[in-house]
Amino acid sequence: MQKPDRELGQETRVVHGGPDPDPHYGAVSVPIYQSSTFAFHDADEGAARFAGTDPGYKYTRLGNPTTRALEQCVAELEGGFAALATSTGMAAVSTVLLGLLSKGEHVVGTDAVYGPTRLLAEKHLSRFGIESDWVRTENIDFLRRAIRPNTRMIYIETPANPTIKISDLEACGRLAREIGAYFVVDNTFSSPILQQPFRFGADVVVHSMTKYLNGHSDVVAGIFVSRDQEMHQRLAPMLQTLGGTPDPHQSWLVLRGLRTLAMRVEKAQDNAGRLAEWLAQHPKVAWISYPGLPSHPQHELAKKQMSGPGAMISFGVRGGLEAAKTMINSVRLCVLAVSLGGIETLIEHPASMTHAGVPAKERAEACITDDLVRVSVGCESFEDLKHDLEQALAAVPVFQDSRRSV
Numbered sequence: 249m250q251k252p253d254r255e256l257g258q259e260t261r262v263v264h265g266g267p268d269p270d271p272h273y274g275a276v277s278v279p280i281y282q283s284s285t286f287a288f289h290d291a292d293e294g295a296a297r298f299a300g301t302d303p304g305y306k307y308t309r310l311g312n313p314t315t316r317a318l319e320q321c322v323a324e325l326e327g328g329f330a331a332l333a334t335s336t337g338m339a340a341v342s343t344v345l346l347g348l349l350s351k352g353e354h355v356v357g358t359d360a361v362y363g364p365t366r367l368l369a370e371k372h373l374s375r376f377g378i379e380s381d382w383v384r385t386e387n388i389d390f391l392r393r394a395i396r397p398n399t400r401m402i403y404i405e406t407p408a409n410p411t412i413k414i415s416d417l418e419a420c421g422r423l424a425r426e427i428g429a430y431f432v433v434d435n436t437f438s439s440p441i442l443q444q445p446f447r448f449g450a451d452v453v454v455h456s457m458t459k460y461l462n463g464h465s466d467v468v469a470g471i472f473v474s475r476d477q478e479m480h481q482r483l484a485p486m487l488q489t490l491g492g493t494p495d496p497h498q499s500w501l502v503l504r505g506l507r508t509l510a511m512r513v514e515k516a517q518d519n520a521g522r523l524a525e526w527l528a529q530h531p532k533v534a535w536i537s538y539p540g541l542p543s544h545p546q547h548e549l550a551k552k553q554m555s556g557p558g559a560m561i562s563f564g565v566r567g568g569l570e571a572a573k574t575m576i577n578s579v580r581l582c583v584l585a586v587s588l589g590g591i592e593t594l595i596e597h598p599a600s601m602t603h604a605g606v607p608a609k610e611r612a613e614a615c616i617t618d619d620l621v622r623v624s625v626g627c628e629s630f631e632d633l634k635h636d637l638e639q640a641l642a643a644v645p646v647f648q649d650s651r652r653s654v
């Protein structure tokens with residue numbers, strides 16, 4: 249098949265990205281190579297595969313054609329050299345941290361990262377002599393002040409979870425280069441449709457594919473993409489040894505979901521923008537964080553580094569913890585569940601759910617307040633979502649306190 253003679257848009261890449269149709273039968277959908285191991289024609293071929301002189305497959309933990317198709321598609325979307333899929337998003341995060349950091353080194357990252365990412369560093373990597381600091385990276389001066397002589401990695405999640413604060417990728421990338429540190433970006437919240445961190449100097453981009461890339465709340469999976477061959481060659485053996493590789497069927501499901509990523513993000517983002525405008529005016533909403541609103545402190549920065557503000561909204565329910573709980577207990581259409589990026593709208597309370605493992609003091613410093621409700625806006629009809637949130641907010645008693653928590 250001849251290759252297109254022009255640079256393709258992201259919408260085209262999600263549909264066509266990855267290898268050409270199956271060379272054996274022309275199957276348009278990538279076949280599921282549900283095999284743990286691959287036969288060699290003879291001993292020499294087996295030896296050549298293990299020596300790396302024959303690029304064929306050997307064993308699914310070390311590589312699988314279905315998984316490779318998914319990896320190729322995501323690497324193209326992110327604009328990186330190569331990607332490696334993992335069994336979960338946390339398998340991607342842990343492989344990258346373990347693969348790039350050594351004893352005595354230090355990582356500084358966004359304070360409001362996904363809770364277990366921070367726990368991994370603070371509770372587990374610390375046992376192996378790796379130090380970490382988690383600061384408000386939306387302020388580059390805070391990040392700069394946390395740098396130490398042994399800082400070897402800057403780890404940014406933007407937009408951050410669950411505050412939806414934005415860090416300046418270009419400035420963070422510049423700082424990482426200046427101090428000779430790796431620059432790792434968790435791009436889960438935006439997906440490569442809205443943000444491509446390699447453009448701003450990232451060395452590695454990680455994703456929980458459980459979220460937007462798969463998009464149907466039916467698979468857990470992750471992936472990391474390396475900027476260049478050197479990084480890829482450094483991280484690949486780490487993944488193969490740790491063993492957090494996906495099952496071929498899991499990879500196929502994610503690839504199928506990925507094909508509609510652009511459409512899903514567009515619809516969800518449109519719903520989110522309209523809901524955010526409406527919520528911002530609601531008397532029972534104390535504050536709202538959505539990068540598409542001019543009131544968001546990094547609204548201009550979001551416009552600069554993202555091609556759209558996304559579909560994640562966080563807001564404070566006036567009245568604090570009890571009010572937030574009443575609200576999320578009252579939804580009838582939105583689903584009360586953690587996770588995000590699916591076609592259905594999900595609502596959760598980070599302080600008692602996704603970020604409950606982060607100590608209260610650190611939660612407060614990261615602005616993960618008790619009144620914060622996070623909504624992952626999905627692809628339903630806008631009017632139905634608005635009606636559901638309206639009736640859920642109506643169930644909350646009226647509180648006079650008008651303080652803004654973030």
Ligand SMILES: Cc1ncc(COP(=O)(O)O)c(C=O)c1O
Pocket residue numbers: 336337338339341362405409434436437455456457458468469470587
């Ligand atoms: C931003 C972010 N990164 C990483 C992860 C971890 O992904 P997984 O749950 O697939 O292990 C999550 C999960 O919620 C997340 O939101």
